[in-house]
């Protein structure tokens with residue numbers, strides 16, 4: 001869950017991020033999340049029962065780890081080729 005500070009000319013800066021699972025406030029400095037955060041905005045498509053809805057959520061790294069531990073099949077994990 002993200003909260004923004006409204007700025008001039010319709011701009012906004014990320015102010016706070018809370019884990020949707022445990023409620024922990026993540027570290028945000030100058031509009032950037034400074035710790036592990038799984039963030040997603042997922043739009044369900046026509047073939048789902050949630051067509052037309054976008055789900056947005058943030059998980060702290062600890063809650064992300066707990067979540068995927070419960071998976072029957074673990075996700076594929078790859079290394080990034082380069083860091084930006």
Ligand SMILES: [Zn+2]
Nearest residue numbers: 019022060063
């Ligand atoms: Zn959490």
